[in-house]
Amino acid sequence: MSTDSLPSHVPEQLVRDFNIYMPPGIDKDFHEAWATLLAEDESCPLVWTQKNEGHWLPTRSAIIEEVLTDYSRFSSRSIILPKSHSEDHGLLPTTIDPPQHHFYRKTLNHSMAPAVVNAMGDDIRGIVKSLIDGFVDQGECNFSRDFADILPIRVFLSMMDLPEDDIPQTKYWTDQLIRPDGTITFADALQNLKDYIAPYVDERMGVDGIDMLSRMINTETSGRRLTREEAIKLSIQVFIAGVDTVVNLLGFVFLFLARSKEHRLQITSGETSVSDAVEEILRRFPLVTVAREVTEDMEFHGVQLKAGDMVAAPTPLAGMDNAFTANAVNVEFGRKQGNSLTFGRGAHTCPGKNLARVELRIAIEEWLKRIPNFQVDDESQLSFSSGIVGVVNELKLRW
Ligand code: HEM
Structure with missing residues (x-):
């Protein structure tokens, strides 16, 4: 591996050949690929990769937690x-x-308050049931295409009171921001989404409405409301953050359930509640990797960091880290929860976590009622992708 342009403060012994978009072993399993970092010994709490313009990678979940929480550094x-x-x-x-950040966050929290999310329960159940109706009699489905790709975006557009006809176009732009395929630039995809949402923001500004977009735009927080530009940026972020994460988490959840009859039975027999199952599956299968920028030169866990360095915060590590959760790799419904990094930590902890939980719970409830026994159609066809959000590329199920 070339270390030609290695920054002078990075010791060669901490350099690893690690691409967050293609961690080693990603072809077999997304979480195991990330867990290769856990094999590093104590002397390497962070390692450096030259990939993706060069950045640090914590090798322990506790350090990821610290990075996410300590916004001043x-x-x-x-x-x-x-x-x-x-x-x-x-x-x-x-x-x-x-x-x-507090001002925006208060506005966001208000628009996603538990009352708003709980009021969506019936709508979500209706969408889940109608999707299952579409394929239950066929004995098989392309889970990614027929279910996971559709449910979160329909829920989201319904919450925002936006037309369902807009799904294909908005999904394309959102996908391009998260996993670009080169057909459009990041900047253009972002601009298209801004142009898409702007007329709805204009239409609803100053008009009382109960949908999430109206609540977001018209809520007065700390004595002021969002400007038009802020409202556009905030609603697009919710779009990006709220759809792709749930789409892909559904992939990991249903892959796990398809492979484990024992865990399906624990749910269908009532031995475990669906809510407990959701918490444990969330703990085991985190999928988001954001990053942070170092603000000052410092020594951090014995490693020299420079202002401007980037540090990845790969939450998938936490699902496999025994120092974080005992027997982390085992899915144990009913285990004491509280340590999950799935929704992040600190000031930016996911404001959509309650909505995500409700979507997952209802999806599992309705699916297992209609399809209690199911398998992966062809394990040899399974593949995974990594990035800001991890992906089970295409999950086909049969029953
Ligand atoms: C299973 C699904 C989800 C997962 C795993 C997830 C994960 C995360 C994580 C790890 C963060 C923290 C990012 C950081 O620290 O920089 C985050 C932030 C965020 N999430 Fe989620 N999320 C999910 C669902 C949702 C949903 C359904 C919504 C909204 C409808 C949403 C909206 C947001 C927003 C707006 C932020 C930024 C918050 C801030 O910067 O203060 N997420 N999410």
Whole structure:
């Protein structure tokens, strides 16, 4: 491996050949690929990779937790790797540190309050049932295409009171921001989403409405409301963060359930509640990797960091880290929870976590009622991708 352009403060013995978009062994299993970092010994609490413009990688979940929590030393002003991609990002509130972050976060929390999310329960159940109706009699489905790809975006558009006809176009732009295929630039995809949402923001500004977009735009927090530009940036961030994560988590959840008759039985027999099952599956299968920018030169766990360095925060590590959760690799429904990094930590902890939980719970409930026994159609066809959000590429199921 070439270390030609290795920054002078990075010792060669900490350099690893690790691409967060293609961790070693990703062809077999996404979480095991990330867990290769856990094999590093105590002398390497962080390692450096030259990939993606060069950045640090913590090898322990406790360090990831620290990086996510300590915003004064690890800023959110750059949260995407490679760092140059962060320059085009600039969305709210993800790229703002406290205390400025509080204002946006209060607005967001208000628009996603438990009452708003709980009121969506019947709609979500209706969408889940109608999707299952579409394939239950066929004995098989392309789970990714026929279920996971559709449920979160329909729920989201319904919450925002936006037309369902917009799904294909908005999904394409959102996908391009997270896993670009080269057909459009990051900046253009972002601009298209802004142009898409702008007329809805204009239409609803100053008009009382109960949908999430209206609540977001019209809520007065700390004596002021969002400006038009802020409202556009905030709603797009919710779009990006709220759809792709649930789509892909559904892939990992249903892959796990398809492979484990024992865990399916624990749910269908009532031995475990669906809510407990959801918590444990969330703990075991985190999938988001954001990053932070180092704000000052410092020694961190014995490693020299320089202002401007990037540090990845790969939450998938936490699902496999025995130092974080005993027997972490085992899915044990009913185990005491509380340590999961799946929804992040600190000021930017996911505001959509309750919505995500409700979507997962209802999806599992309705699916197991209609399809209690199912398998992966062809294990040899399974593949995974890594990135800001991990992916089971295409999951086909049969029953
Ligand atoms: C299983 C599904 C989900 C997972 C695993 C997930 C994970 C995360 C994580 C790890 C963060 C922290 C990012 C950081 O620290 O920089 C985050 C932030 C965020 N999430 Fe989620 N999320 C999920 C679902 C949702 C949903 C359904 C919504 C909204 C409808 C949403 C909206 C957001 C927003 C707006 C942020 C930025 C918050 C801030 O910067 O203060 N997420 N999410």
